[in-house]
Amino acid sequence: MMCQNGCGPDRGGAADEAAARFSALLEDSAEDLYENAPCGYLSTMLDGRIARINATLLGWLGRSREELVGVARFADLLTVGGRIYHETHFAPLLRMQGSISGIALELVAADGSRLPVLVSAMVKTGADGAPLLIRATVFDARDRRAYEQELLRARQQADRERDQVQQLATTLQRTLLPPRLPDVPGMAVAAHYHHASPDQVGGDFYDLFPLAADRWGFFLGDVCGKGADAAAVTSLTRYTLRAAAAYDDDPVAVLTNLNTVLGQEFAGETPRFCTVIYGSLTTTHDGAAVTLAAGGHPPALLVGADGAARFIDTPGGQLVGALTHARFTTATMRLRPGDTLLLYTDGLIEARTGRDTGPGRRYDETALLDHVHALAPISAPALITALVDLLEEFGEGLDDDVALLTLGVPRDEPGTTP
Amino acid sequence: MSARVRNNVVVTGRVGAPVVMLAHGFGCDQNMWRLVAPALARDFRVVLFDHVGAGGSDLSAWDADRYSRLDAYAEDVLEICRELDLDDVVFVGHSVSAMIGVLAAIEDPARIARLVLLTPSPRYIDDGDYRGGFSPADIDELLASLESNYLGWSAQIAPMIMGNPDRPELGQELTNSFCRTDPAIARVFARTTFLSDNRADLESVRVPTLVIECVQDAIAPREVGAYVQARVPGARLVTLDATGHCPQLSAPEATTEAIASFAAVTT
Numbered sequence: 227m228m229c230q231n232g233c234g235p236d237r238g239g240a241a242d243e244a245a246a247r248f249s250a251l252l253e254d255s256a257e258d259l260y261e262n263a264p265c266g267y268l269s270t271m272l273d274g275r276i277a278r279i280n281a282t283l284l285g286w287l288g289r290s291r292e293e294l295v296g297v298a299r300f301a302d303l304l305t306v307g308g309r310i311y312h313e314t315h316f317a318p319l320l321r322m323q324g325s326i327s328g329i330a331l332e333l334v335a336a337d338g339s340r341l342p343v344l345v346s347a348m349v350k351t352g353a354d355g356a357p358l359l360i361r362a363t364v365f366d367a368r369d370r371r372a373y374e375q376e377l378l379r380a381r382q383q384a385d386r387e388r389d390q391v392q393q394l395a396t397t398l399q400r401t402l403l404p405p406r407l408p409d410v411p412g413m414a415v416a417a418h419y420h421h422a423s424p425d426q427v428g429g430d431f432y433d434l435f436p437l438a439a440d441r442w443g444f445f446l447g448d449v450c451g452k453g454a455d456a457a458a459v460t461s462l463t464r465y466t467l468r469a470a471a472a473y474d475d476d477p478v479a480v481l482t483n484l485n486t487v488l489g490q491e492f493a494g495e496t497p498r499f500c501t502v503i504y505g506s507l508t509t510t511h512d513g514a515a516v517t518l519a520a521g522g523h524p525p526a527l528l529v530g531a532d533g534a535a536r537f538i539d540t541p542g543g544q545l546v547g548a549l550t551h552a553r554f555t556t557a558t559m560r561l562r563p564g565d566t567l568l569l570y571t572d573g574l575i576e577a578r579t580g581r582d583t584g585p586g587r588r589y590d591e592t593a594l595l596d597h598v599h600a601l602a603p604i605s606a607p608a609l610i611t612a613l614v615d616l617l618e619e620f621g622e623g624l625d626d627d628v629a630l631l632t633l634g635v636p637r638d639e640p641g642t643t644p
Numbered sequence: 645m646s647a648r649v650r651n652n653v654v655v656t657g658r659v660g661a662p663v664v665m666l667a668h669g670f671g672c673d674q675n676m677w678r679l680v681a682p683a684l685a686r687d688f689r690v691v692l693f694d695h696v697g698a699g700g701s702d703l704s705a706w707d708a709d710r711y712s713r714l715d716a717y718a719e720d721v722l723e724i725c726r727e728l729d730l731d732d733v734v735f736v737g738h739s740v741s742a743m744i745g746v747l748a749a750i751e752d753p754a755r756i757a758r759l760v761l762l763t764p765s766p767r768y769i770d771d772g773d774y775r776g777g778f779s780p781a782d783i784d785e786l787l788a789s790l791e792s793n794y795l796g797w798s799a800q801i802a803p804m805i806m807g808n809p810d811r812p813e814l815g816q817e818l819t820n821s822f823c824r825t826d827p828a829i830a831r832v833f834a835r836t837t838f839l840s841d842n843r844a845d846l847e848s849v850r851v852p853t854l855v856i857e858c859v860q861d862a863i864a865p866r867e868v869g870a871y872v873q874a875r876v877p878g879a880r881l882v883t884l885d886a887t888g889h890c891p892q893l894s895a896p897e898a899t900t901e902a903i904a905s906f907a908a909v910t911t
Contacts, residue, residue, distance in 0.1 A: 272894070273860070273887035301862055306778065307786035310838075313863050313889040314671030314739075321893045322675065 266343070266364030272357055274299035274317075283364055288336035300362070305332045305340065316345075320360065324349045330367065342371035392424045399427050402460050407434050410442055412509045414636050416610040420573070420617050420628040428627030429456035429500075430571045431464055435471075440509045443471040443480075446569040446631045447502030447523060447546075459498045462491060463546075467504060477504050477519030481546055481554045485521070488547030499547035503540070503569055513562040513635040519554050521546040524572050524591065526557075527598055529609065531564025531637065535599040537591070538567075564603045566634035570594075573626035574613070589620070606634030645705060647723040651693040652700035655728070657685035663730050664907050665691040667721065669739025670837045671825075673699025676738065679896035680903070688907060691733075693724060695741075697829040706829055712836050714740070718747035725755040734907040736760040739863070739889065740837040743845070746876075750848045759853040760903055761879075763889050764872050765864040766842040774843070777865045783838050846875035853879040854906040856899065860887040880906075 260267055266283030270276050276294050284291060287303065294303075301312045308331040320326045325348035333341045347362035399421065407415050417432055429449035437443050445467050449459045463484060470483035481504055492498040501523040508515045518526060520540035529535045538559060544552040561567060577589045598604075601612055609632050617624055647653070654674065657664075664684055666677045674692040684690050694701040695717055710716045721744060725733060735756045737745035742764030749756040768776045769783055825833070853876045857869030866883070873881040882902045886895035 305785065306782040309862055310786055314669070317888055318672050318676060318890050318893055321890075322678070 265366075268300065268362045268364060270300050270360045270362070272349075272360065274301055274360075276300060277359060286335065286341055286364075286366070287333060300360075303333050305334055308332050316347075320347055320349060324351075330371070333364070342367045344370070388425070395425060395427045398457055402427070402431055402457065402464060404433055404435075408436060410434070410507075410509065410633075412635065413507075413514060414606040414634045416607040416632050418610050418614055418628075418630045420614075420624070420630075422573070422625055422627045423452075426452045427454065427457040427460075428452060429460060430573065430627045430629035431460045432569070432629045432631045433464060433468070434631070434633075435468060437471060437506070442507045442509075443468070443505070444507065444569075444631065444633065445502055445504040446571065446629055447500050448571045448573075448627075448629070449500040450498065452627075455496075455498070459488070459492075459500065459547075462487065463500055463502070467502075471504075471506070475506065477506055477517050478554045478556055480504050481519050481521050482552070485546050485549075485552045485554075489550055492547070499545045501572075502546055505569075507633065513560055513565070514633075515558070515560055516567065516633075517556055517558045519543070519556045521552065521554050524570065524575060527568040527570075527595065528559060529566045529568065529598055529602045529604055529634075531562060531603045533599075533602045535595055535602045537595065561633070561635045563635050564637045566604060566606050566609055566632055568598065568609060568613075569629075569631040570613075571627065571629045573624065573628035574617070574630070576626060577617075577620040578623035578625070579620060589623075603637075605636065606632035609634075645702065647720065647727045650696060650702045650705045651720060651724055652702075653724055653728070654692040655689065656681065656692070657688050657690035659689065661687060661689045662907060663691060663733045664688040664903065665693075665721070665725075665730070665733050665735045667693070667735065667737045667741035667744060668695065668698065669737075669741050670833055671739075673701075675699070676890065677892060680892050680900045683896075683900045684904060684907075687904060688734075691724070691728070691730065695833075696720060697833060698825060703826065703829070708828075708832050711829075712832055714744050714836060714840055714842065715747055717741075717744045718751060721745070721748045722752050722755055725752075731755055732757040734758045734760065734903075736762060736903055737764070738762040738892065739764070740840075742872075743840065743842040746842060746845050746849055749851045750845060753851050756851065758851050758907070759849065759876075760906060761853060761855045761872060761876075762899070763857055763861055763864040763869075763891065764855060765868045766846055766872060766875075767840070768838045768863070769841075771841075774871070775865070775867045777863070777868065778838070786834065786838060843871075843875065846872060847877065849876045849879075852906075854902070855879055855881045856884060856891065856902050857881065858884050858886045858888060858891050858895075861889050863889040 261281040263280060263282055266286060267280040268276065268283060269278040275296065276298050279291065279294055301309045304312060316326060316329055327346035329345045331343055331345055333343055335341060344365045344367045345362055347360055349357045350359050350361055352358050403419055407417055415434060419430065421428055429452050432446040434442060434444040447463065449456045449463065466484045466487045467480060470480040474480055481502065488498055501521060503518055503520045503523045503526055505516055505518045518538060518540060520543040522543055522545040525537040525539055527535060528538055538557045540555045540557050542553060543555045546552060575589055575591050575594055579587055579589045597616065601609065610630055613630055617628060666681060668674055668676045673694045677692060681690050681692060697703065697706045697711060731754060733756050735745040735748065742761035743766060745756065745759050745761065749759050765776060767774065768778045769780050770776050770778065855869055855873045857864065857866060869881060873879045884891050884895050884898045886898065888894045891899045
């Protein structure tokens with residue numbers, strides 16, 4: 227230690243002695259720090275041949291310097307999986323970037339045991355920039371890897387459970403919808419169900435079923451909520467509507483029956499209710515006669531053979547299951563060749579759309595009417611196809627389930643008898 | 645979707661010159677060619693691309709079922725050729741892409757008219773007298789370590805996967821990394837690569853073929869290079885004085901020279 231200006235006699239003695247000891251420690255340390263550092267040090271030629279390795283790493287590997295230096299390559303110290311990773315990722319990245327850090331690999335020791343490590347490496351270049359050799363540090367990552375394994379196990383468990391939930395939801399959803407629509411002689415019918423979430427059973431539902439030789443019942447609705455509770459209501463609603471339809475011809479009576487059942491079933495609990503359009507359809511020689519009864523549901527849309535499109539108003543119909551004495555309203559119409567009737571749930575008219583209407587706007591009934599009007603006249607299956615395309619256009623903007631049901635009378639085609 | 649976008653196709657080099665198409669292998673992406681592509685671009689039209697699932701490819705096009713067969717990658721290659729209207733292509737396939745090139749050349753030799761198989765292996769696992777260099781247990785170990793240890797395999801990109809809303813620059817830096825691969829995709833590609841067996845396809849190759857190997861390669865040893873040369877009718881073999889599985893990085897000049905002299909020969 228140099229003693230220059232300002233170094234008084236009172237600073238000598240013990241302080242000098244301590245500094246000398248400290249200095250002696252430092253002088254001794256370079257080689258010792260390399261050899262016995264708390265991490266492994268390794269230098270290799272560009273082809274991976276080991277040129278230098280410290281005592282710490284030799285100790286971890288259970289090998290002598292003579293076994294490795296000039297003989298083995300870095301990749302030889304790795305598991306086979308690690309060797310492939312080294313060739314396909316580690317070496318190319320190191321070559322292209324000049325350095326690489328925090329790569330998780332496993333070393334294989336002389337006794338066959340494996341040591342999880344984190345490796346960082348850099349290429350040492352000469353004055354002219356040409357690569358000379360590779361220096362690597364190797365950290366013991368046993369604890370880290372054990373922790374990662376725990377995280378991984380937890381994640382895999384979560385993945386499996388999510389798969390199970392999705393499978394359950396899918397299976398349950400299937401039981402709540404008809405596997406396929408029945409053939410209705412003289413009519414073309416089609417349906418579509420859009421699932422907003424694979425994890426949850428949706429609350430929308432529809433059905434179409436025979437009541438007599440020329441008479442059919444159909445419905446489409448939306449249960450408040452999602453998930454298991456909603457599924458229970460959907461299931462009850464579906465079977466009640468079917469049973470009530472067989473019991474009574476009058477659509478209002480069918481909905482009244484459902485209202486009573488939902489009211490009784492969930493009395494005293496969280497009230498459960500739904501919106502629904504129930505309809506009966508009688509096929510005739512030139513089309514079909516339809517009666518609709520609606521409870522709190524968005525109006526059906528009639529797409530005419532003449533290119534017109536209009537809502538079938540059923541104003542004032544109340545939610546089903548919410549009130550003891552609910553009021554339902556009806557509408558009747560005739561479907562003639564080329565006419566198509568559309569039933570849908572509110573997911574369709576509440577989709578967020580940034581297109582044309584500005585950000586954050588909702589698709590609405592007017593937009594739906596305009597869209598369908600532009601398509602008119604259109605067959606039942608073609609209308610479903612067009613609306614499925616529309617749902618795809620919504621993309622992220624569609625965050626609710628959507629059920630669609632179309633019933634149409636095919637156009638008279640020359641040469642065919644009705 | 646256009647194949648050009650799907651496979652992040654990049655075309656450089658001399659307009660109207662013979663076409664050299666460079667296909668990367670398992671691990672990284674088209675950046676693997678950056679030490680040889682500029683030199684080749686002086687005399688050739690150079691077409692670079694990323695396999696679906698790698699690099700800048702459209703990940704939405706990736707499908708586990710489709711891309712668990714090498715034929716799917718070969719179909720993509722031919723689709724790129726059709727879309728860019730490329731004929732008489734010299735296809736340079738590194739590692740697993742060598743076999744992808746073999747499949748494409750068998751399917752459409754008018755498009756893939758010549759093959760350069762860079763450190764190829766038609767089968768990585770030993771089978772009877774055949775020495776692929778790996779035992780079934782080795783490959784099982786690799787796949788098991790991929791299946792059970794994707795934290796280790798994705799160490800390079802884990803922060804990006806987990807998202808760094810508070811450190812966007814980190815995501816950016818990793819986004820530019822050339823070996824980033826979604827671990828789920830890497831597992832499928834590893835399985836497809838290391839469990840495939842294309843030995844029977846080699847003798848169906850009808851286009852001029854050059855095999856390039858290294859003197860020391862942990863993944864495709866020299867016996868395998870000799871095997872490929874012997875099975876592909878009329879194939880030539882060049883052994884580079886280079887180590888490792890990626891001579892386009894460890895010996896770029898020699899690799900460029902071998903590719904260029906083969907591609908320059910008019911047939």
